[in-house]
Amino acid sequence: MTDLQSELMAKGYIKHVEDYIKTFKVTDTMYQKLISDEVGKKYYINIYYYYPENVTPLMTLPESIQAEVQYGSDGITDNPLDVRLFVKDIDKIEEVFENIWNLLGLDYIHLWE
Numbered sequence: 001m002t003d004l005q006s007e008l009m010a011k012g013y014i015k016h017v018e019d020y021i022k023t024f025k026v027t028d029t030m031y032q033k034l035i036s037d038e039v040g041k042k043y044y045i046n047i048y049y050y051y052p053e054n055v056t057p058l059m060t061l062p063e064s065i066q067a068e069v070q071y072g073s074d075g076i077t078d079n080p081l082d083v084r085l086f087v088k089d090i091d092k093i094e095e096v097f098e099n100i101w102n103l104l105g106l107d108y109i110h111l112w113e
Contacts (some may be wrong), residue, residue, distance in 0.1 A: 002063060004088065005031075011090055021048070025066070034099070040103055040111035043069050045094065048084060067093045070104050081106075 001009075009015065013031035020029050029049040035042045046068045051076050053061045065088055067083060072080040100106075 004063060004065065005049065007090055008049075011094075012046075013047060026049075035094075035101075038112070040108040042106075042108055043071055043097070045069055045097060046092075047093070064088070067097075069097050069100075071101065071104075072109070 008031045027099045031047040050064045067085040
């Protein structure tokens, strides 16, 4: 496990390894975290993990991630909003997604009873 993977797990992300993820993301590894508060569920952050890969003896692709949120993915909203970030700073990813949610005044995907 790399330092980045360890950081994701330490910050509460759950690792999923599934073949179907490869269909769209060219990786089989996704880390997911539910963002919620005392009112309800706000959104899920999906982080797709790309392992370092030796393409040729002279070239290795670096470890990387793609972070993604679909706001309004409750099955009710007609116009969900997809946002993708391509940075490796987990704190920055969470900060940006939360700022977007707050600034746009987006709805919860589920309210606690």
